Amino acid sequence: MPAARMKVKWKKFGGHIRQARLERGLGLRETARSLNIHHATWCRAESGKPVSVPYFLFLCDWMKSNPFQYRSE
Numbered sequence: 196m197p198a199a200r201m202k203v204k205w206k207k208f209g210g211h212i213r214q215a216r217l218e219r220g221l222g223l224r225e226t227a228r229s230l231n232i233h234h235a236t237w238c239r240a241e242s243g244k245p246v247s248v249p250y251f252l253f254l255c256d257w258m259k260s261n262p263f264q265y266r267s268e
Contacts, residue, residue, distance in 0.1 A: 202267040209243035215258040230257065
């Protein structure tokens with residue numbers, strides 16, 4: 196039986212990650228570099244475009260947010 200997939204509200208996630216970065220007074224490239232994430236991946240996340248599951252979970256942890264809050268019904 197295939198694993199269930201969770202649909203994600205990417206726009207909501209992107210807005211939250213951008214807000215978290217700005218609240219910390221950080222630039223996009225600076226933040227991505229410090230977390231060893233390519234800036235294009237970070238930009239994709241902030242733009243509300245899908246990123247891989249490991250990046251999604253890592254960024255949720257960085258924001259201290261529950262990944263399930265981005266679940267789309």
